[in-house]
Every structure is written in C-alpha cells, then in structure tokens.
Amino acid sequence: MGARIACVDLAGEYREIGAELEEAAIRVLRSGRYVLGPECEAFEAELAAHVGARFAVGAASGTDALVLALRAAGVGPGSEVVTSPFTFFATVEAILLVGARPVFADVESGGFNLDPEKAAQALTPRTAAVMPVHLYGRCADVASLRSAVGALPVIEDAAQAIGATRGGAAAGSMGTVAAFSFYPSKNLSAAGDGGAVTCSDPEVAERVRLLTNHGSRERDRHLMIGTTSRLDALQAALLRVKLGHLEAWAEARRRAAAGYAERLAGLEGIRLPSHGPDEVHVWHQYALRCAPGALRSAVCKALDEEGAEWRHFYPYPAYRQEALGVDRLPPGACPEAERACDEVVCLPIHPRLGEDELDRVAAAVRRGALR
Numbered sequence: 001m002g003a004r005i006a007c008v009d010l011a012g013e014y015r016e017i018g019a020e021l022e023e024a025a026i027r028v029l030r031s032g033r034y035v036l037g038p039e040c041e042a043f044e045a046e047l048a049a050h051v052g053a054r055f056a057v058g059a060a061s062g063t064d065a066l067v068l069a070l071r072a073a074g075v076g077p078g079s080e081v082v083t084s085p086f087t088f089f090a091t092v093e094a095i096l097l098v099g100a101r102p103v104f105a106d107v108e109s110g111g112f113n114l115d116p117e118k119a120a121q122a123l124t125p126r127t128a129a130v131m132p133v134h135l136y137g138r139c140a141d142v143a144s145l146r147s148a149v150g151a152l153p154v155i156e157d158a159a160q161a162i163g164a165t166r167g168g169a170a171a172g173s174m175g176t177v178a179a180f181s182f183y184p185s186k187n188l189s190a191a192g193d194g195g196a197v198t199c200s201d202p203e204v205a206e207r208v209r210l211l212t213n214h215g216s217r218e219r220d221r222h223l224m225i226g227t228t229s230r231l232d233a234l235q236a237a238l239l240r241v242k243l244g245h246l247e248a249w250a251e252a253r254r255r256a257a258a259g260y261a262e263r264l265a266g267l268e269g270i271r272l273p274s275h276g277p278d279e280v281h282v283w284h285q286y287a288l289r290c291a292p293g294a295l296r297s298a299v300c301k302a303l304d305e306e307g308a309e310w311r312h313f314y315p316y317p318a319y320r321q322e323a324l325g326v327d328r329l330p331p332g333a334c335p336e337a338e339r340a341c342d343e344v345v346c347l348p349i350h351p352r353l354g355e356d357e358l359d360r361v362a363a364a365v366r367r368g369a370l371r
C-alpha cells in the first residue's frame with residue numbers, strides 16, 4: 001500500500017499558500033478589528049463579484065446562511081419549503097429551524113439534484129419557497145425550476161458549489177437568495193466555520209444583514225429580532241486569499257475529474273458522474289454510482305485496501321432522519337433519492353490530486369468492480 005490518499009487535503013493547501021494566509025491573519029490580528037469591519041466588507045464585495053450577485057453578506061456558517069436566507073425570504077412557521085431529500089441534513093434542518101415544514105420532492109432520474117417537475121407537483125397553498133441544492137458542485141436546473149414554480153422564492157443551497165455555472169448563470173446568482181458554506185472541507189474554506197448569503201435584491205440583502213447582527217444597523221436600535229451570526233474578520237481575510245486561487249483550484253479539480261473519467265470508462269455496474277455542455281462543474285465531490293450490494297462493497301473494500309479514502313454522501317434520504325419526528329416519511333417516498341443513497345461512492349478529489357494518485361484510486365475501483 002502506498003501513502004494514504006485523502007479526500008480533503010488542507011495540509012497540502014497550507015503548504016501551497018501558507019505564507020499568504022499567515023500574512024492575512026497577522027494583518028487582522030494587528031488591526032484589532034475582529035468582528036465586521038474592512039476585511040469583511042472587502043470579502044463580501046469580492047464574493048458578490050465572483051458569484052455575479054449584487055450583494056453578499058457573511059454569516060457564521062452555511063447552516064446559519066440558510067436560516068438567514070429563509071428568514072429574509074419571509075419563510076416562517078406554518079409555511080412549507082419544497083426541497084431535495086438527497087442532501088446534507090443542514091438543508092432540511094434550516095427549514096425546521098425557522099419553524100417551517102420541509103416537503104420532499106425527488107431528485108432527477110439517475111441524477112442527484114431536485115427534479116423541477118416533481119418540485120412543482122409538491123407545491124401546496126402553504127408553499128413559501130423552493131430550495132434546490134447544488135449537490136457535489138453541480139448546479140441544479142434552477143431555470144426550469146423557476147418556470148415550474150412561478151413567482152415563489154427560490155432559495156439556493158449553494159454550500160457545495162461555489163464557482164459552478166449552468167446556462168451561463170453561477171450558483172448563488174440564479175435564485176432569489178442563496179447560501180454558501182465555508183466549512184473546512186468545502187472548495188472555498190475557512191479555518192473553522194463560516195458562510196455567506198448572496199442575493200441581488202437590496203431589500204433581501206438588508207434583511208439578511210440586520211438578521212446577522214441582532215436586527216441592528218446602529219448601536220442601541222433593534223429593528224427586528226435577529227441573532228449573532230457574522231463571519232469573523234479573521235476568516236474573511238483567509239477567505240479573501242483563497243478566493244484568489246479558487247478558479248485555478250476548480251480547474252485542477254476538473255482535470256482530476258477528467259482523469260477519473262478516462263481511467264474508469266466502460267466498467268460494468270459503475271456509472272460515472274456527468275453534466276450538460278452548458279454547465280461548469282466544480283467537483284466538490286466525484287460521485288460514482290455502483291450497483292448496490294456485492295459490487296459496491298467490493299469497490300469500497302478495494303479502496304480501503306489501497307489506502308484511498310472514500311465517502312458515502314449520503315446514506316439516507318433526509319426524510320428518514322429521526323429528527324423529523326412526525327414528518328418522517330416511510331422508505332420508498334422518493335425512489336430516485338433512495339437509489340442514489342444506495343449506490344453512491346465519493347472518491348478523493350482535490351486540487352493537488354496527482355496522476356499517480358488518480359492511477360491508484362482508479363486501479364482500486366477497477367479491481368473492486370472486476371472481483
């Protein structure tokens with residue numbers, strides 16, 4: 001077995017740009033401005049420009065960003081939000097945290113993102129918003145979703161998809177409002193928790209900004225009940241450095257994905273991830289679909305034997321989680337999502353994945369598939 005092949009390589013990232021990160025961190029430490037202030041303002045402006053939205057507002061995490069986006073879009077108790085069950089639990093948790101009810105619509109046949117037609121079928125008079133998730137770094141079909149759901153707010157969960165585009169529009173600029181996560185494993189990552197909301201409507205942006213800071217614009221005046229959810233200046237400064245490298249890193253991820261596609265073509269029982277010609281994928285994950293049962297187990301075992309990490313994002317549809325209580329749905333509710341849960345195996349992918357590592361991972365997958 002060679003050296004371990006990790007799914008996330010933050011130590012490698014630090015080796016690449018550590019000096020820049022340290023300079024940024026020291027700049028903030030010396031400034032004494034740790035909450036809000038010029039680093040946050042600069043990062044927000046740079047992020048908004050990157051995403052192609054008019055506004056970006058920093059938040060303490062991606063989950064908070066989703067909650068803030070929902071609240072700013074007017075979603076609250078008694079309302080419903082149509083979303084995908086094939087996602088990280090935080091998507092659904094945010095809906096529950098604002099007192100609304102998640103309503104699950106299945107993902108596209110053979111895909112991982114919300115099916116616009118099924119989302120439209122799930123609408124009721126109580127639907128207050130629709131929340132697609134750009135899973136694994138590939139944009140959901142927000143254009144079709146928007147035409148299918150009419151004037152309802154579309155809230156993008158863009159946690160995994162910074163830089164991804166579809167039909168020329170970028171994740172974070174397609175809906176009414178969007179949420180990003182800068183959790184350390186994300187393509188753009190903080191040294192801790194962080195998130196942001198993007199939108200182009202000034203009133204929504206203003207509401208988000210108020211909500212992040214106790215409903216307050218000026219000292220001792222509180223216009224609404226908000227919370228404490230700001231992006232730390234230290235994180236903003238580090239994120240500014242990394243944002244400058246993001247496009248090159250996304251390109252490196254695309255090269256790695258192309259490397260897998262070349263090496264893994266034509267294996268029986270294994271389907272490779274794909275996307276349309278009008279899409280730019282940022283490969284937060286490289287998700288194989290393996291026929292469930294013996295073949296999938298053999299692939300995972302071969303990866304383990306090779307010392308290559310792999311991840312099972314996500315083994316259960318969100319509606320099976322106990323946290324949903326009475327809203328928990330029975331197995332079979334969204335068959336496409338359940339198939340994805342049974343089949344998916346995420347291979348290591350990051351900007352510094354070498355040819356040798358691609359060879360080793362692909363060879364292990366082949367060995368497993370041919371066992």
Ligand SMILES: Cc1ncc(COP(=O)(O)O)c(C=O)c1O
Nearest residue numbers: 061062063088090091159181183
């Ligand atoms: C799809 C999705 N939504 C929301 C989140 C929540 O982000 P955070 O962990 O920053 O709260 C994450 C990441 O963890 C995610 O992958």
